Amino acid sequence: MRCSRTAFRAAGFEQYFAELGGLMDAPDTAPAVYDDLAARYGLSYGHPDWLEEIIARYRLNPPTHGTPTVHR
Template sequence: MLGPGGYIAKPRGELHAMWNAGPTPARIIEIISPAGFEHFFREVAELIAAGPAAAGDGGDLVERYGLEFEEPDWLPAIVERYGLTT
């Protein structure tokens, strides 16, 4: 866990998960290098804003950015340990 002012490095291609483990709102600054992937987040926000009718476009977005979403074997234990919900 990170506290205020903490930082973590996430190498490209490493499976990871992030969440706010406390009741206080958190802010994240993400530095992406090399540049370009930041556009993925903008496009996700646009899909969400477009509503449910645009949800099917998410697969195209994932493919275009070369992403793979999977559920790691360690995730259920983390969800249970921290009482996470979606």
């Protein structure tokens, strides 16, 4: 029987979250900067049609970064 070693790598989002955290720590980061970050990782910030209801129902803070893409 032959043993092999397999190394697993994360999907790469750990760097996205590290960069996102840095942007969120800065007081006046422009929304376009968040959009650029998301685009580099193939992401977009969604804004489903039910989001406002959930925010109101559970007294949540709405997202403050990125330009939302409306999903209906």
